[in-house]
Each structure stands twice: as structure tokens, then as C-alpha cells.
Amino acid sequence: MYNDIFQAINLSKNYGNISVLKEVNMTIHQGEIYGLIGENGAGKTTLMKIIGNLVRPTRGSISLFGQTDIDLMNQERKKIGYLIEIPALYSELSARDNLEFYCRIMNITDKKTINEVLHIVSLEDIENKKVGEFSLGMRQRLGLAIALINNPEFLVLDEPINGLDAVGISQIREILIKLAKENDVAVLISSHILSELQLLATKYGFIHKGRMLQEISAEDLIETEGKYISIVPSNHLLAKQILKDNFNIKVIDGDKNGEIRIPNGAFTLEEIISVLIRSKVEILSVSTHYTTLEDYFLNLIEGDN
Numbered sequence: 440m441y442n443d444i445f446q447a448i449n450l451s452k453n454y455g456n457i458s459v460l461k462e463v464n465m466t467i468h469q470g471e472i473y474g475l476i477g478e479n480g481a482g483k484t485t486l487m488k489i490i491g492n493l494v495r496p497t498r499g500s501i502s503l504f505g506q507t508d509i510d511l512m513n514q515e516r517k518k519i520g521y522l523i524e525i526p527a528l529y530s531e532l533s534a535r536d537n538l539e540f541y542c543r544i545m546n547i548t549d550k551k552t553i554n555e556v557l558h559i560v561s562l563e564d565i566e567n568k569k570v571g572e573f574s575l576g577m578r579q580r581l582g583l584a585i586a587l588i589n590n591p592e593f594l595v596l597d598e599p600i601n602g603l604d605a606v607g608i609s610q611i612r613e614i615l616i617k618l619a620k621e622n623d624v625a626v627l628i629s630s631h632i633l634s635e636l637q638l639l640a641t642k643y644g645f646i647h648k649g650r651m652l653q654e655i656s657a658e659d660l661i662e663t664e665g666k667y668i669s670i671v672p673s674n675h676l677l678a679k680q681i682l683k684d685n686f687n688i689k690v691i692d693g694d695k696n697g698e699i700r701i702p703n704g705a706f707t708l709e710e711i712i713s714v715l716i717r718s719k720v721e722i723l724s725v726s727t728h729y730t731t732l733e734d735y736f737l738n739l740i741e742g743d744n
């Protein structure tokens with residue numbers, strides 16, 4: 440039984456002279472919700488298109504469900520559901536008729552499937568409404584239903600919550616978490632709404648200008664990197680110097696006036712405070728925080744730039 444659903448090995452893609460993906464390495468396991476994070480033009484859609492065989496890599500390789508052979512991978516692609524860019528929906532047809540159309544072109548004969556996916560995305564009550572009269576949220580859910588029609592083991596979703604309101608977003612979030620937890624479906628999802636990705640991803644891949652800067656599990660991000668201690672000392676410069684001299688750690692300036700942020704690491708809050716107090720630096724406030732995904736990503740790309 441495979442556990443690696445998808446792997447990219449030194450994957451590169453050029454469009455003419457422009458290098459869009461540069462030696463990307465990444466792995467997605469069964470049941471994982473993999474948040475792919477990157478700025479506009481970072482290469483996220485290109486990577487997803489390579490998975491769907493819509494774009495050929497220039498160099499490097501991929502494996503799907505443990506297969507690397509091109510023909511075998513094409514067989515395995517039947518187990519993948521895609522929502523890449525806006526799905527082609529027929530406005531004059533109902534939601535059910537759109538799904539029937541996709542069933543026909545995908546050779547899916549089991550009619551039960553349509554009822555099931557309509558139920559999963561909560562569109563059964565309006566299945567006969569013309570899609571032309573659908574809201575954006577309904578369209579996105581129908582797009583997700585199309586991605587689910589082949590009962591996929593791997594879902595590839597490019598910006599599936601783009602433009603949705605809070606209710607629409609939480610509905611899609613719940614669907615994805617359930618599929619991953621209960622059916623062991625692997626999900627690759629990109630979104631610009633990092634606060635939302637943080638609510639569902641179990642692993643992140645940070646891609647910047649076509650390079651994979653880091654892959655990290657959601658747990659590790661919180662445990663090792665995601666926490667920081669925030670201190671507002673009476674003397675900012677002196678406190679920074681003392682922390683540097685005593686702990687040899689990199690401290691960063693926070694958003695608040697005079698704030699210093701110390702990444703969570705080998706030193707406890709008590710150790711840090713006692714060194715400052717011994718050096719007669721008054722501490723005006725102190726607290727422990729979790730870095731948001733956005734902060735983490737911005738720090739990462741700032742380091743890279």
C-alpha cells in the first residue's frame with residue numbers, strides 16, 4: 440500500500456527563458472491536507488497543472504501513488520479530483536445536469552455518485568436550479584462536487600475558497616477536513632487566505648519565485664517555530680544587546696513600540712526575564728504568542744529576498 444500520494448523530485452518548469460519552478464522537492468501523504476503557500480506568480484498553479492498532466496515538466500520528475508512511469512501515472516490520475524482555475528459550468532443546465540455531463544465525459548456510470556456529491560457539498564436542495572442563477576459560493580461548491588465525482592483519493596484545489604463569504608469558506612473547510620479524516624483523502628490546496636489555511640492544513644509548503652523554501656508540518660510549525668516571546672523593555676537597544684550577549688539568539692523588532700520578539704527555542708521565559716532584570720532593564724510587558732501563518736511566511740520570504 441502506498442503512503443506517498445505525490446512526490447516531486449527536483450521538479451523544474453521553464454516557459455521559454457522564464458524559469459517558473461526550480462528544482463522543487465515535496466511530498467504529500469495520504470490523509471494530509473497540504474497548504475501550498477506562495478505569492479502571485481510563485482508557481483502554485485503550474486505545479487498543480489503538472490500533477491494533472493496539463494503541463495509537462497522541463498526537468499525532474501514526479502510520482503503519483505508510488506508510480507513514476509508515464510502510462511501508469513496516467514492510470515493513477517483517475518484517482519485525482521481537480522479544481523484548477525474556474526471550472527467550466529454550463530449556466531443553462533442545473534447543478535445535477537452539470538454533474539451528469541461530467542459523469543459522461545469521465546465515464547462514470549454509477550448514478551448514486553451524483554446524489555452523494557450533491558449531498559457532500561450541500562447542494563441537493565437546489566440541484567435543479569439553473570447554474571446561471573447560482574451565487575459564487577454555490578458555483579464553488581459545484582466545482583468541488585465535480586472534483587469529487589470520481590471519488591478521488593487525492594484532491595488538487597487551486598484557490599477553492601477565493602471570493603467566498605465566511606459561511607461558504609467554513610462549509611468547504613468542513614468538507615475537506617471530513618474527507619481527509621474519514622476517507623484518508625490527500626488534499627493539495629492553495630489559497631491567499633492564510634488565516635483560513637491555518638485552520639485546516641496539516642502540512643505546509645512555502646513556495647517563493649518557483650523554489651520550495653520549506654515544507655513543515657502544522658504541528659512542527661506551532662511547536663518549534665510558531666511561538667515567540669514578546670517583551671517591551673524600558674531600554675530597547677540595551678535589552679537587545681544583553682539578549683544577544685547572553686543567549687546568542689537573533690531577536691527581531693515587533694510591531695509595538697519598543698517591542699522585541701524572541702523566537703521560542705532553547706531559552707525559557709524565566710531565563711530571559713532574569714537576565715534582563717539582573718542587568719537592570721525594566722520590563723514593561725511580557726507575553727507569549729503564536730506566530731500567524733502570514734507572519735511566518737513573510738519572515739521566510741524576507742529571509743530569502
Ligand SMILES: Nc1ncnc2c1ncn2[C@@H]1O[C@H](COP(=O)(O)OP(=O)(O)OP(=O)(O)O)[C@@H](O)[C@H]1O
Nearest residue numbers: 454455457459477478479480481482483484485486
Ligand atoms: N502558459 C504560460 N506561458 C508563459 N508563462 C506562464 C504560463 N503559465 C504561467 N506562466 C507564468 O508562470 C509564473 C507562475 O504562474 P502560476 O500561475 O503557476 O503562479 P501562481 O503561484 O499560481 O500564481 P497566482 O497565485 O497568481 O495564481 C507566472 O509568472 C506566470 O506568468
